[in-house]
Amino acid sequence: MSDFVEKLRAIVGDKGLITDEQGKHPYVTDWRESFVGNALAVVRPANTREVADVVRLCAAEKVSVVPQGGNTGLVGGGIPQEKGREIVLSLNRMTRITDIDPIGYTMTVEAGVILKTIQETAAAHDRLFPLSLAAEGSCSIGGNLSTNAGGVQVLHYGNARQLVLGLEVVTPQGEIWNGLRALKKDNTGYDLRDLYLGAEGTLGIITRAVLKLWPKPKDVATAWVAVPSPEAAVALLSGAHAASEDNVTSCELMGRQGIDLVLQHIPGATDPLSGRHDWYVLFEWSSTRARREGANAGGLREKMEAYLGEAMEQGLVLDATIAQNETQARALWALRENHTEASKKEGPSVKHDISVAVSKIPAFVTEGLAAMRKALPECRPVTFGHVGDGNLHFNCQAPAGWDKARFLPHAHAVNAAVYDLVVSYGGSISAEHGIGLLKVDELAHYRSKVEIDTMRTIKRALDPQNLMNPGKIVRV
Structure with missing residues (x-):
């Protein structure tokens, strides 16, 4: 394939091409080191035209393309397979913010822009881009959109799909679709934008996007709350919508096992409360109304304190602390956001990114923990996630002292126990x-034949050679 590689070099230059094994390694290995693939080359185009030229060359040479953003994914979506007849097309050189419109509340960005950069740019213009997740310092917006990322503010602002107005996409044939329309209403035929959002690069490569912005919050209240059970957490959330005047932006549920791992493995982490409890909620309320100070203060912090006091009298709250400044708030959020890093340092685990209706979470957690322990009695369940939108990371940490070789043979039984229960609750195995x-394989098993056949029909229609991220989502 030396001739093919030289053709790639002619398109992207030496700076945009990696062919040595050491240089390719970070691009063919996922963050958790669960997937390791092989690639002919890593190609790093500098602009949309170069992306299109690379894809057109690959289509002519029948070489598969694996699009990749920040490579922070947890399901191997951006990792090539082991066959080696694929290229990784990394968008990490495409980092330009090409337009920001504070009046129209939009920002146009290239796919390689880091999520945190987008958040900071919006804030500098007194605006908010609300997508927020633990990997925001390294994940890129192209990957976020290609996976329809969620994060901690979904219950108020929606998933990534709800944060986008328009897209630019390179098709599997190397054509460029310019759908960069900053329109809130557009009913001109099929919504191609939604087709590519969440498609994981299997139908085309997102190269630019028009993002929606919101007013920057002026009053934010953050609390760490010990609750007696997931049922109490859901009841606490239900009442908070009215108590906050519909200003609940985040509500995260965490079990004690995850907190213990963070305290053990993350330097500087401290327990916010003096006593140990089985379950915790991290609340955040935010408003665009400026906070009043002094004797007549009536901001969200005071409303939150009053609400938590009432909830404590009702038995929904065991203990709580409210952040008095941004530094304290960040420390509380660090306990939540470092769950995945702490779990990785502890050892192998089986992760379940599931969702059920919010009202069903308490019953699901009870049955799910029993099902997980039945499949592997020695397991250490680590439950945490976005209780506000029904999305839990219902994970199984390996028993203490077990290595991957001893633990992974139990993964199938644990997965089946959890996923069977999720489906019985009308939930999703991938939130x-x-x-x-x-x-x-799980998607093919748990989704109906009609759904899988329709997905395959769409894939074959748009990518008849099956060159765009083959083997991901559905096999054709």
Whole structure:
């Protein structure tokens, strides 16, 4: 394939091409080191035209393309397979913010822009881009959109799909679709934008996007709350919508096992409360109305304190602390956001990114923990996630002292126990992480034949050579 590689070099230059094994390694290995693939080359185009030229060349040479953003995914969606007849097309050189319109509340960005950069740019213009997740310092917006990322503010602002107005996409034939329309209303035929959002690069490559912005919050209240049970957490959330005047932006549920792992493995982490409890809620309320100070203060912090006091009298709250400044709030959020890092440092785990209706979470957690322990009695369940939108990371940490070789043979039984229960509750086996390589078989098993056949029909129609991220989501 030396001739093919030289043709790639002619398109992207030496700076845009990686062919040595050491240089390719970070691009063919996922963050958790669960997937390791092989690639002919890593190609890093500098603009949309170069992306299109690379894809057109690959289509002519029948070489598969694996689009990749920040490579922070957890299901292997951006990792090539082991065959080696694929290229990784990394968008990490496409980092330009090409327009920001504070009056129209939009920002136009290239796919390689880091999520945190987008958040900071919006804030500098007194605006908010609300997508927020633990990997925001390294994940890119193209990957976020390709997986329809969720994060901690979905219950108020929606998933990534709800945060986009328009897209630019390179098709599997190397053509460029310019759908960069900053329109809130557009009923001109099929909605191609929604087709590519969440498709994990299997139908085309997102190269630019028009993002929606919101007013920057002026009053934010953050609390760490110990609750007696998931049922109490859901009841606390239900009442908070009215108590906050519909200003609940985040509500995260965490079990004690996850907190213990964070305290053990993350330097500087401290327990916010003096006593140990089985369950915790991290609340955030925010408003665009400026906070009043002094004797007549009536901001969200005071409303939150009053609400938590009432909830404590009702038995929904065991203990709580409210952040008095941004530094304290960040420390509380760090306990939640470091769950995945702490779990990785602890050892192997089986992760379940599931969702059920919010009202069903308490019953699901009770049955799910029993099902997980039945499949592997020695397991250490680590439950945490976005209780506000029904999305839980219902994970199984390996028993203490077990290595991957001893633990992974139990993964299938644990997965089946959890996923069977999720489906019986009318839930989803993938709430925000996507399907990738990890859940292809599970998707085919748990979704109906009509759904899978329709997905395959769409894939074959748009990518008849099956060159765009093959083997991900559905096999054709």
